[in-house]
Amino acid sequence: MTREIKNLGQAARYGMFVRVGCRKCDKVATFTATDLAAVLGHGRTLPSLTFRCRDCNSIDCEVMPYEDDRDRVNKKRVIWRPVKE
Numbered sequence: 803m804t805r806e807i808k809n810l811g812q813a814a815r816y817g818m819f820v821r822v823g824c825r826k827c828d829k830v831a832t833f834t835a836t837d838l839a840a841v842l843g844h845g846r847t848l849p850s851l852t853f854r855c856r857d858c859n860s861i862d863c864e865v866m867p868y869e870d871d872r873d874r875v876n877k878k879r880v881i882w883r884p885v886k887e
């Protein structure tokens with residue numbers, strides 16, 4: 803099932819997750835769209851998001867929104883800090 807998600811507010815309403823992968827060191831982190839919307843604003847579009855890798859400090863990251871109910875009970879979520887512009 804693919805939905806067209808225009809911004810974080812929409813993704814948060816659908817209860818989606820955003821997986822962020824570092825292109826440099828392949829570290830992967832997962833956020834809830836709700837968390838991101840609270841920090842960055844509900845109107846932010848997904849392609850405009852910028853993340854800084856906690857391991858290698860690179861901001862060359864891939865953003866992949868997805869839906870997966872199983873992740874709701876996964877407590878091993880890696881939290882990255884969003885980059886403020």
Ligand SMILES: [Zn+2]
Pocket residue numbers: 824825826827828829855856857858859860
């Ligand atoms: Zn990295």
